[in-house]
Amino acid sequence: MTKARAAKRMKGSFWERNKLSEGYLLKKTIYDFVYKIARAALLFGMCFLILQPILMKISVSFMEERDLYNPMVISIPEHFTTANYQLTAQFMSYGKSLVNTLIVSLTIALLQITVSTLVGYGFARFNFPLKKFWFACVILVIVIPPQTISTSLHLHFRYFDIFGIFKALTGEALNLRGSVLPYYLMSAGCMGLKSGLYIYMIRQFFRNIPKELEEAAYVDGCGTLKTFVRIMLPDAKPILTSCFLFSFVWQWTDNFYSKMFLGNISLLAKELAVVADRMDAWVVNTLKIPGGASVGYTNCIVSTGTLMVIVPLLILYLFAQKGFVESISSSGIKM
Amino acid sequence: MKKRKKYTGLERRKAISGYLFISPFIIGFLAFMVVPLFQSLYMSFCNVQVSPEGITNSYVGLSNYIQAFTVDTEFNRLLVEEISRMCINSVAIMVFSFFVALILNQKFKGRALVRAIFFLPVILSSGVILGVETDNALLASVQSMVEETTNVSSVSDTLQTILITSGIGARAFETVFDIVDGIYDVAIASGIQIIIFLSGLQTISDSMYEAASIEGCTAWESFWKITFPMVSPLFLVNWVYTIVDFCMRSDNELIEKISEQMIAYINYGFASAMSWVYFVVILSIIGITSLLISKGVYYYD
Numbered sequence: 001m002t003k004a005r006a007a008k009r010m011k012g013s014f015w016e017r018n019k020l021s022e023g024y025l026l027k028k029t030i031y032d033f034v035y036k037i038a039r040a041a042l043l044f045g046m047c048f049l050i051l052q053p054i055l056m057k058i059s060v061s062f063m064e065e066r067d068l069y070n071p072m073v074i075s076i077p078e079h080f081t082t083a084n085y086q087l088t089a090q091f092m093s094y095g096k097s098l099v100n101t102l103i104v105s106l107t108i109a110l111l112q113i114t115v116s117t118l119v120g121y122g123f124a125r126f127n128f129p130l131k132k133f134w135f136a137c138v139i140l141v142i143v144i145p146p147q148t149i150s151t152s153l154h155l156h157f158r159y160f161d162i163f164g165i166f167k168a169l170t171g172e173a174l175n176l177r178g179s180v181l182p183y184y185l186m187s188a189g190c191m192g193l194k195s196g197l198y199i200y201m202i203r204q205f206f207r208n209i210p211k212e213l214e215e216a217a218y219v220d221g222c223g224t225l226k227t228f229v230r231i232m233l234p235d236a237k238p239i240l241t242s243c244f245l246f247s248f249v250w251q252w253t254d255n256f257y258s259k260m261f262l263g264n265i266s267l268l269a270k271e272l273a274v275v276a277d278r279m280d281a282w283v284v285n286t287l288k289i290p291g292g293a294s295v296g297y298t299n300c301i302v303s304t305g306t307l308m309v310i311v312p313l314l315i316l317y318l319f320a321q322k323g324f325v326e327s328i329s330s331s332g333i334k335m
Numbered sequence: 336m337k338k339r340k341k342y343t344g345l346e347r348r349k350a351i352s353g354y355l356f357i358s359p360f361i362i363g364f365l366a367f368m369v370v371p372l373f374q375s376l377y378m379s380f381c382n383v384q385v386s387p388e389g390i391t392n393s394y395v396g397l398s399n400y401i402q403a404f405t406v407d408t409e410f411n412r413l414l415v416e417e418i419s420r421m422c423i424n425s426v427a428i429m430v431f432s433f434f435v436a437l438i439l440n441q442k443f444k445g446r447a448l449v450r451a452i453f454f455l456p457v458i459l460s461s462g463v464i465l466g467v468e469t470d471n472a473l474l475a476s477v478q479s480m481v482e483e484t485t486n487v488s489s490v491s492d493t494l495q496t497i498l499i500t501s502g503i504g505a506r507a508f509e510t511v512f513d514i515v516d517g518i519y520d521v522a523i524a525s526g527i528q529i530i531i532f533l534s535g536l537q538t539i540s541d542s543m544y545e546a547a548s549i550e551g552c553t554a555w556e557s558f559w560k561i562t563f564p565m566v567s568p569l570f571l572v573n574w575v576y577t578i579v580d581f582c583m584r585s586d587n588e589l590i591e592k593i594s595e596q597m598i599a600y601i602n603y604g605f606a607s608a609m610s611w612v613y614f615v616v617i618l619s620i621i622g623i624t625s626l627l628i629s630k631g632v633y634y635y636d
Contacts, residue, residue: 050522121356141364190364313458
């Protein structure tokens with residue numbers, strides 16, 4: 001009762017209170033208000049900046065060719081069509097690539113995260129000689145651009161041999177180029193796409209688990225492996241999910257490793273890179289237009305292709321947004 | 336002998352299981368990193384010939400490097416361009432992501448949505464998609480032609496003209512305006528960095544700010560005395576991450592040139608030499624800058 005009355009009196013006497021604080025209250029209220037407006041405008045602008053290209057792509061992908069050159073048409077297509085999607089799907093052999101990409105991304109991500117978890121756990125919870133040296137190697141793996149070793153990896157797998165075993169058996173080294181095996185081997189050896197980063201993140205997480213938990217498990221008769229599987233892994237679910245999602249997404253759009261190691265399989269990322277050339281060839285050969293495709297229409301097809309590549313990821317992001325963001329902020333990355 | 340003694344009994348068993356846990360990394364590191372690294376270093380000094388029987392390396396000394404620096408017409412230009420673009424962009428990314436993280440750390444309506452949008456580029460600008468977007472140089476030229484003919488003058492354009500004609504530090508202004516024009520590039524490259532800064536900002540306890548404000552600190556002062564030192568370790572992490580990320584980007588012209596030399600011309604020696612030059616430059620930049628940054632880093636605990 002008295003509280004409510006006090007509140008009412010406080011509310012009513014804004015100017016009185018302002019007077020009491022010698023104008024400070026008014027100044028502060030105005031300042032806060034202006035700050036909020038400015039912040040909202042800034043944030044809206046930056047969000048728009050990030051979203052605008054996607055929105056533009058969506059609107060362009062539904063346009064017919066004549067709409068692209070029509071200065072009256074800016075974002076809402078006059079002649080609505082889904083023909084662009086059909087064309088692009090044909091250029092990218094979408095169905096097959098989608099299935100391939102899904103399989104490759106899933107398996108690679110699973111493999112990478114499994115191995116990274118083991119290694120990260122080893123670095124976080126055990127003491128062994130040369131630990132600092134090996135961890136420095138992890139940092140080195142993060143820092144070395146894979147392009148540096150790409151030349152020799154290229155040849156390494158062309159004439160693949162483990163200590164000359166294959167040469168002794170069959171008379172010549174194995175040609176692993178064009179098969180998927182090298183990439184899976186590399187991922188299993190923590191040398192895949194950004195593997196070092198995942199090791200680092202997972203190690204950071206395991207380091208924060210209190211030592212008492214581990215010791216209690218040992219006292220109760222859990223072995224090393226059992227402690228890891230029954231005590232540590234259930235705790236690590238969020239960070240593992242987030243690493244898995246990252247690995248999946250980055251693998252999905254990766255072109256560098258795919259071009260180098262997965263040459264024979266049609267993957268979305270690789271198809272997208274050549275969709276403009278396909279388009280050109282198609283226009284010249286099928287439509288018999290000697291000049292090739294026009295710039296605007298090529299761009300339209302490329303936009304459609306990009307959309308078709310990222311739509312599955314967008315759907316994933318919508319559902320698993322928390323998995324991406326929150327576990328990183330909770331793991332507390334520091335050096 | 337002394338070292339042996341340190342690891343006895345349970346400790347020894349734990350050391351062994353530790354090695355078992357990290358053994359995939361050790362094997363992978365030796366097989367797919369150390370060996371190729373030295374091989375490519377060796378190849379950069381060789382003339383590599385690929386034939387059906389295998390690879391033949393004939394030692395040619397420094398000639399691959401000499402070719403890269405003196406004969407090749409593009410390499411020097413591309414190297415300088417890429418490195419300077421990297422430095423400028425990385426600084427811009429750091430400033431931008433720190434600024435955004437500061438704003439996103441405040442409480443306001445729709446914060447979750449804004450965070451989700453700012454994090455979107457991590458997905459959308461990765462890998463091939465970035466390359467496809469920047470590939471459209473032709474379209475960009477058409478667009479700029481359209482812009483010129485339509486004669487629209489924006490606020491920033493007018494400001495640019497005024498500042499440049501005033502003649503003070505024209506070069507510096509040009510760099511700044513390049514960054515402002517490329518703000519989209521900066522924004523889409525700073526998703527992870529924002530998250531890392533945010534995580535750092537959230538670990539600072541409120542009581543510290545409270546104490547400071549009771550002692551009479553203004554918000555500006557407590558930013559420099561509390562916020563900045565507390566997140567300074569993350570500057571190091573982010574700086575290294577940004578540079579490494581930049582090297583991996585698919586719109587890197589130098590990398591394109593290297594892989595073209597490798598795949599199209601089968602010129603492995605020359606490609607290795609170029610990638611080693613690039614690698615050494617990048618590594619020394621990372622080394623020197625992180626040494627400088629780590630001098631200013633403040634560790635709370």
